[in-house]
Amino acid sequence: MPHALRILILGGTTEARHLAEALAGESDVAPVLSLAGRTLAPQFPPIAFRIGGFGGIDGLIAYLRDAKTDLVIDATHPFAEQMSAHAEAACRATRIRLVLFSRPPWQAVEGDRWTEVESASAAAQALGEDPRQVFLTVGRQQLAAFEAAPAHDYLIRSIDPPQPRPRLPNHRLILARGPFSFDDEVDLMRREKIDVLVSKNSGGEATYAKIAAARSLGLPMVMMQPPHRADVPSFYDLESILAFIRARAHHAPPVPRGV
Ligand code: NAP
Numbered sequence: 001m002p003h004a005l006r007i008l009i010l011g012g013t014t015e016a017r018h019l020a021e022a023l024a025g026e027s028d029v030a031p032v033l034s035l036a037g038r039t040l041a042p043q044f045p046p047i048a049f050r051i052g053g054f055g056g057i058d059g060l061i062a063y064l065r066d067a068k069t070d071l072v073i074d075a076t077h078p079f080a081e082q083m084s085a086h087a088e089a090a091c092r093a094t095r096i097r098l099v100l101f102s103r104p105p106w107q108a109v110e111g112d113r114w115t116e117v118e119s120a121s122a123a124a125q126a127l128g129e130d131p132r133q134v135f136l137t138v139g140r141q142q143l144a145a146f147e148a149a150p151a152h153d154y155l156i157r158s159i160d161p162p163q164p165r166p167r168l169p170n171h172r173l174i175l176a177r178g179p180f181s182f183d184d185e186v187d188l189m190r191r192e193k194i195d196v197l198v199s200k201n202s203g204g205e206a207t208y209a210k211i212a213a214a215r216s217l218g219l220p221m222v223m224m225q226p227p228h229r230a231d232v233p234s235f236y237d238l239e240s241i242l243a244f245i246r247a248r249a250h251h252a253p254p255v256p257r258g259v
Pocket of ligand 1: 036052056060077084086
């Protein structure tokens with residue numbers, strides 16, 4: 001009898017939760033969902049789960065060996081770069097298969113005026129020298145990069161208050177969690193006389209209204225693109241990752257591997 005395919009799902013996203021729900025009850029897989037532990041009241045998944053960091057790359061390697069993991073699915077947020085980098089390094093070291101399961105990034109459509117950049121510091125630079133009213137929606141971890149562009153007036157929106165507060169001479173803070181409606185986003189950008197929107201290209205529907213609102217107002221956007229993960233096979237929809245998992249579960253080795 002082949003053993004159940006032992007899968008570690010790195011989560012913290014809607015995609016990871018949907019995958020966990022789809023795998024619950026499948027007999028030839030043994031999935032564990034890992035959450036960072038940032039959310040105070042997380043929604044508990046219908047499969048085995050663990051909460052909290054692994055303790056860096058070495059900690060993750062130890063976990064994978066201990067759990068005899070067969071497959072790691074990185075379903076973290078596209079900008080959870082440290083966890084993704086750790087997963088790549090640990091899977092390389094242990095020779096465990098790593099795949100990515102993510103939402104696809106947004107694509108510019110007609111009417112969008114995007115400047116695509118690779119990092120927060122490139123985004124700050126792309127704002128230019130002349131003072132502008134900037135709507136900054138990149139999450140609190142990326143704010144420090146904009147200290148290099150202090151000429152602008154920033155309206156910062158984040159879920160939790162930034163710690164430390166960014167050292168920007170002109171800024172105001174709105175604390176809010178999506179989803180946001182198109183009409184509210186249009187109203188906000190009009191009321192605040194926004195000249196330019198800065199966003200991460202996170203994909204998904206919950207925060208897309210700001211993109212559509214900027215388009216309808218003819219506003220330019222600076223769009224931070226997600227990091228390239230050329231070496232990691234990527235799945236962008238639930239059906240295709242499930243097909244991949246089921247094919248591997250079917251071929252799982254008959255004897256548990258000592259890694
Ligand atoms: P990060 O910077 O990539 O990771 C920081 C550290 O948090 C990692 O080194 C790891 O600690 C721990 N960690 C992150 N994800 C983990 C997971 N799924 N399971 C166990 N440990 C995890 O991540 P982040 O940007 O702070 O995001 C934290 C979590 O929130 C992630 O699960 C991510 O999917 C979710 N999230 C992030 C964003 C975003 O914009 N970045 C948005 C929505 C949701 P150790 O080194 O100790 O292992």
